[in-house]
Amino acid sequence: MNKTINSNMKYYLAPMMGYTDCYLRNLAEKLYGDSIQTFSEMIVDKAIIHNEINIIQKHFLKNNKSAIQIAGSDPQEITQAINIINKIELIQHVNFNLGCPSSRVQENMLGLALTQNQDLVKKCLEKIMEFKGDISVKCRLGLGLEEDKNYIFSYLNLFSNLGIKEVFVHCRNGVLNLDTKKNRTIPKINYNLFLECKKNFPKLKLIPNGEIDNKETFDLLIENDVSDFMIGRQFAKDLTFLEKLSIYKIKDKQISIGKFFNEIKDYKFLNLNLIKKSLFTILTNIPNAKNVRNNISKFQDIDSLEEYFVDSKIWN
Numbered sequence: 001m002n003k004t005i006n007s008n009m010k011y012y013l014a015p016m017m018g019y020t021d022c023y024l025r026n027l028a029e030k031l032y033g034d035s036i037q038t039f040s041e042m043i044v045d046k047a048i049i050h051n052e053i054n055i056i057q058k059h060f061l062k063n064n065k066s067a068i069q070i071a072g073s074d075p076q077e078i079t080q081a082i083n084i085i086n087k088i089e090l091i092q093h094v095n096f097n098l099g100c101p102s103s104r105v106q107e108n109m110l111g112l113a114l115t116q117n118q119d120l121v122k123k124c125l126e127k128i129m130e131f132k133g134d135i136s137v138k139c140r141l142g143l144g145l146e147e148d149k150n151y152i153f154s155y156l157n158l159f160s161n162l163g164i165k166e167v168f169v170h171c172r173n174g175v176l177n178l179d180t181k182k183n184r185t186i187p188k189i190n191y192n193l194f195l196e197c198k199k200n201f202p203k204l205k206l207i208p209n210g211e212i213d214n215k216e217t218f219d220l221l222i223e224n225d226v227s228d229f230m231i232g233r234q235f236a237k238d239l240t241f242l243e244k245l246s247i248y249k250i251k252d253k254q255i256s257i258g259k260f261f262n263e264i265k266d267y268k269f270l271n272l273n274l275i276k277k278s279l280f281t282i283l284t285n286i287p288n289a290k291n292v293r294n295n296i297s298k299f300q301d302i303d304s305l306e307e308y309f310v311d312s313k314i315w316n
């Protein structure tokens, strides 16, 4: 294993409500090609069951490459949702959420709250396994504030026994009855425990997540043979930050953005403000950023916005 930055490293844009819409995901895929895998925002199984056509059309473009992240806690409903997803060819990967601590999610015993009941998690995952494509889960390192190796080890055993091979681990515990924002800061990041999991479960593909936004963290993880990284907030702030850290060279932004516009143009629910929001994530460190952002804010239609990006020399 090559313990330096290399072109085989893979990046995962973490699912983020209100951020990882189809625009940001498509833009990320155009910039990073096969080096990135993206995930939809969390979608509750009930929404798929009751509003199938709209939900799928809203979250996924025709050429979709993203995984769908779903949450649920009723095995029968999960079966119904999976039966629907099994018929949608553009979805090839289902990720199951076992880490979301939000109060609404908690009330419905989804996400992190569901992990209080490992038997029920098992029953839910058995239904998830009926999906015909790729399957992964996203979980926390523990439940509550204290380090608890048993929690993550017993879940990794469960995933492994069920045949789930890909696990995204947010490398900090989740705490119920603590608000969602604080749940991303108060429980301490614990890469050491993650690395211990990796040693103990060599057959699982464990992908770390949580504050992987600086060179020191990349160096630490790479030194420990990690070559896959799930990144959330830093990508949402600056989709090109890997370039600034000299970790990844984005080949041709102008061409990538041209492809991005081509693919989103015929999307039924086109929303210019959300398109701009995703484009702003690649404009943080360019010369004259403020002016460019001001110019972009003024465009009222997608064609003028496209022309501006494709014709102007923003990156030259």
Ligand SMILES: Cc1cc2nc3c(=O)[nH]c(=O)nc-3n(C[C@H](O)[C@H](O)[C@H](O)COP(=O)(O)O)c2cc1C
Pocket: 014, 015, 016, 017, 018, 019, 040, 041, 042, 069, 097, 099, 100, 138, 170, 184, 209, 210, 211, 212, 230, 231, 232, 233, 234
């Ligand atoms: C605004 C926001 C929304 C999020 N929504 C989801 C979600 O829908 N599903 C999920 O599994 N995690 C969600 N997360 C958690 C992220 O996927 C990720 O685990 C967390 O932000 C830690 O990674 P980071 O430090 O790289 O941001 C969300 C995070 C943020 C900031």
